[in-house]
Amino acid sequence: QVQLQESGPGLVKPSETLSLTCTVSGYSISSGYYWGWIRQTPGKGLEWIGSMYHSGSSYYNPTLKSRVSISVDTDKNQFSLKLKSVTAADTAVYFCARGNVVAKAYCDYWGPGTLVTVSS
């Protein structure tokens, strides 16, 4: 079965870059689908960060676009998130997910999530 697992630092200092990796098992990233990131501020709703197709096409949340990049490593079957110049407002649980976000508007497999705290 398809499984996703986030990994990365749980604590990031303000103004630095948040970096997370999602490792996919049970499905080859190069076979298709968009691979993306969603976050959830404690006690709040879901916010889509962005998604990338295995071939490189990508979409980002307009409110985060200037600070975000997503990359895919098909050899390692992983994809990554980088969020620059973080502030306390970026403290959240970050989920990685597989989806057909553009044509069919869904995310069908999710990682369990990882809490990232921005603090000095």
Next chain:
Amino acid sequence: QSVLTQPPSVSAAPGQKVTISCSGSSSNIGNNYVSWFQQLPGTAPKLLIYDNGKRPSGIPDRFSDSKSGTSATLGITGLQTGDEADYYCGTWDSSLSAFVFGTGTKVTVL
């Protein structure tokens, strides 16, 4: 600030039915597919419904959806205590070129 609006909470007794609305616009719900997610406390969201009413394997037919114009609705029949969770709608917004989530609705089983 989400472009999709949901009621903050709905509630009903076990065995009853609840409906959750998701209101958007022509740039999102009106011209794109809608999906629905269930998030139990402390867990990742789970896909409930997508692609005009399809349910992933393991999702019971107590969950159903409908769409009319720029609004979508999730229905849960035969409400169970295990259905207590937060529910989110999601869709593609063609104007933003972005996936958007609804504001979320907490379902309480009385």
